[in-house]
Amino acid sequence: MLIVARYWRTKDRRYINDEECRHILQGLSDLGRQSALWMAGRIVVDRSAWETFGKSFFASTWPQEVVFQTGETTEGIIRLAHELPNLFRKIIQAVRDYLTPIEHPDVVPYSLREKMTDNLSLI
Numbered sequence: 001m002l003i004v005a006r007y008w009r010t011k012d013r014r015y016i017n018d019e020e021c022r023h024i025l026q027g028l029s030d031l032g033r034q035s036a037l038w039m040a041g042r043i044v045v046d047r048s049a050w051e052t053f054g055k056s057f058f059a060s061t062w063p064q065e066v067v068f069q070t071g072e073t074t075e076g077i078i079r080l081a082h083e084l085p086n087l088f089r090k091i092i093q094a095v096r097d098y099l100t101p102i103e104h105p106d107v108v109p110y111s112l113r114e115k116m117t118d119n120l121s122l123i
Contacts, residue, residue: 003039006061007053018060026063033063034072041080050087054080058095071102 002016002024009015016024025033040062044054077098081091092099 003036003043003057006057007040007043007049010053018056021061022063025061026065026068030070030072033068034076037062037073037076037080041076041083044080045083050084050091054091055094058098062098064097069098069100071100074099074102 002021005016006018006021009017025036028036040054040057044050044057047053077091077095081088081095084091
């Protein structure tokens with residue numbers, strides 16, 4: 001619900017702002033942040049909202065401290081980008097500072113291989 005409320009702020013300023021949302025995300029467990037990332041991905045993909053929500057979410061809302069960037073969140077970000085092949089390059093460029101090593105990196109590139117061969121160098 002946190003990320004939905006942050007998304008609603010794009011239309012109604014009474015909802016939670018970037019700083020409030022980021023503070024809450026910082027207080028969550030890694031699993032909680034993964035769930036929030038999943039919801040942000042659903043909004044971006046289902047509502048075609050990369051330009052109107054996703055880009056600003058990662059620039060201003062997502063915790064920027066290294067301690068909050070994990071292999072699991074990296075996988076979530078890459079899955080989000082994978083679901084929008086026409087925006088893959090833009091998304092990866094926008095979030096590249098949040099990407100960290102993945103524990104089992106062979107799994108992610110393998111799933112991207114068929115659709116994204118041009119863009120694998122960005123991972």
